[in-house]
Each structure stands twice: as C-alpha cells, then as structure tokens.
Amino acid sequence: EAISSAALPNLTAFEARDLSNTAWSISLLGVRDWPLLDAIAAAAISRILDFDMQALSITAWSFAALGLQHIPLLDSISSAALRKSPQFSPQHLAITAWSFASLKVWDEPLLAA
Structure with a gap:
C-alpha cells in the first residue's frame, strides 16, 4: 500500500x-x-517506444512473475521489441520469451524474430 x-x-x-x-x-x-500495476501498464503503453530492450524485458518479466496477463501491455512490448530487434541481446530475448510463455501468450512475430 505504501508503494502504491x-x-x-x-x-x-x-x-x-x-x-x-x-x-x-x-x-x-x-x-x-x-x-498500481494497471497504472504502470497504461503509462508504459503510452511511452513504450522510449523503452530500451532491458526495460521491455524487465517489464514483461515483472508482469509474468505475478501471473498478470495484461494483453495490451504485452502487445505493446512485442511491437516495440520487434522494432528494436537488432538491439535484442540473448538475455533480453530469453527473458521476454519466458515471460510470454509463462503467461501462455503466443506471439508468433516476436518468437520468429
């Protein structure tokens, strides 16, 4: 409650x-x-293109770790990650892929990248 x-x-x-x-x-x-998580998701979606690959993967991981399948946020993360795919390190790719898989979200374009 204090964090929120x-x-x-x-x-x-x-x-x-x-x-x-x-x-x-x-x-x-x-x-x-x-x-709070919904508000973070909304704020992240509105400025998703400002996220670097680490911030994208950490955000995806954070929601996955809590089991929160926030589809609009995940769609935004996927779109931003695809735009920035040349900057994707193996670590960021693994974290993002795990996050989507653990939430049972199949994102074909992201997985193909």
Missing part, C-alpha cells in the same frame, strides 16, 4: 526505466497491487 500511494501520483513523471524498475520491485515483493 507513493508511486501512483507520480507515474506521469516516470521515465521508461522508472516504470520497469517499479514493476520489477513490486514483482520481487510478490505484491499484487492491481490498480
């Missing part, structure tokens, strides 16, 4: 890395704060 009350009013000022790190922190704590 501190983060929610400030999400519009968060950079891409701030959003991915917040999602990551919440997932490590095992906190299923759906309103």
Whole structure:
C-alpha cells in the first residue's frame, strides 16, 4: 500500500526505466497491487517506444512473475521489441520469451524474430 500511494501520483513523471524498475520491485515483493500495476501498464503503453530492450524485458518479466496477463501491455512490448530487434541481446530475448510463455501468450512475430 505504501508503494502504491507513493508511486501512483507520480507515474506521469516516470521515465521508461522508472516504470520497469517499479514493476520489477513490486514483482520481487510478490505484491499484487492491481490498480498500481494497471497504472504502470497504461503509462508504459503510452511511452513504450522510449523503452530500451532491458526495460521491455524487465517489464514483461515483472508482469509474468505475478501471473498478470495484461494483453495490451504485452502487445505493446512485442511491437516495440520487434522494432528494436537488432538491439535484442540473448538475455533480453530469453527473458521476454519466458515471460510470454509463462503467461501462455503466443506471439508468433516476436518468437520468429
């Protein structure tokens, strides 16, 4: 609850890395704060092209670790990752692929890349 009350009013000022790190922190704590995660997802979608490959993979992993299948966010991550695929390291690819697979989301274009 403390994380949510501190983060929610400030999400519009968060950079891409701030959003991915917040999602990551919440997932490590095992906190299923759906309103905060939905707000992070909405903010991430609106600035998904600002995410680098690490932020994309961390965000996907964070939602997968909590079992939250947020399809609009995953679609945005997939689209951004495909645009940036030359920058995809094996580590980022593995994390992103695991995230989609663990959520049982089959994204053919992303897997083909």
